[in-house]
Amino acid sequence: MTTDTVADTLFVRLTEVWADLEERLDTVPVLARLAAGTVTLDDYRRLLFNLRQQVVDGSPWISRAASNFDTDHLDLRSAAIRHAEEEHRDHLMLERDYVAIGGSLDELRAGRKNLGSEALSGYMFHYADRPNPVGLLGAMFVIEGLGAKRAAGWAARFQDVLGLADNQVHFMRYHQEADGAHTGDLEAILTSGIVDDAAADDIVRCAEVVARLYVLQLEELDR
Template structure:
């Protein structure tokens, strides 16, 4: 006797943007339970909390442009537009860690300590997963990771920057990394949306993109939850 696994009806009928919107909604629910973000929204964060967040984000920010570049190198000519967009994106992202470093130093942190830092266990899981996926042939599923990570910049970064400023009295040049990403990632998400709604994304690719987005959303929450756990 054999059995077959059917795709859920919603996956058969919903568009890719709608499916990703559902992943995003679930992601926001999980973010709301992250301890440091709960304290941030309540106005109860400390300067140490902000430094810890920057310290723990730094390694993932460094790795971001690297896995994007790896993904770009694994797209063939049939995916030329995606490869070109990924290469351009990697170039734009590869200096972002320097913005974060300047903010860290501006609030009393040590650049040397920051650069000597290790990934927390969530960052290890996120980077490991992304480098693995980016190393596959035509890793179109990595668009799901970009949807989550660029979405954070476009939808959350300015909110977080303003909340840190309100709670800690920080100047704009002490939250520049987050403020910059609100503008930069809005542009990135616009380009990403154009690719996600193009003919190059067939049903199989859409499934892979949604799966990757869902995995990355969980790993990103893990990264924010497991601060300083190595």
């Protein structure tokens, strides 16, 4: 299969993963309440509380992945290092939003991951420990895609329903632009010719797992 064919087929498969993710997100209770306009400030507070415990792990697993790319994958190592550097303070934005809606910073930082977050972070660190963990591009496709395509819409809806100020939804709004740039970088990597059939399979499988675990993380807000 030619490089262009591998890339084209990969994007078709990832589009299917994304479509399935969107369907599952529509059934998540907190997001259903957000869409219906019945979401509460406590819902938003719990969402930030639970997201923070996963977001704080983002840069560390990306850094670990970078350390496991060998010299034949220097471009991926460099991209991962840049990505980790860009995101290692993201949780601080979320913390400021949480405090701005009346949450306790001490309680937030002392919080524990919910079951979905535990599973998601555990999977990411486990995968990042593999030699040349190219499949993690699938995780980036899901996570960065959510930031680029959904976060700003969620922020706007929370503002409409709850009357929140911009400084109370900064984390979500920021990620529309930042993750939009990251998805552009990801697309460049996926079409660069470094992804063969085996790597494409790994990328799709990782995207499928991360999509399911991300939804589980959001579902656990109501448990």
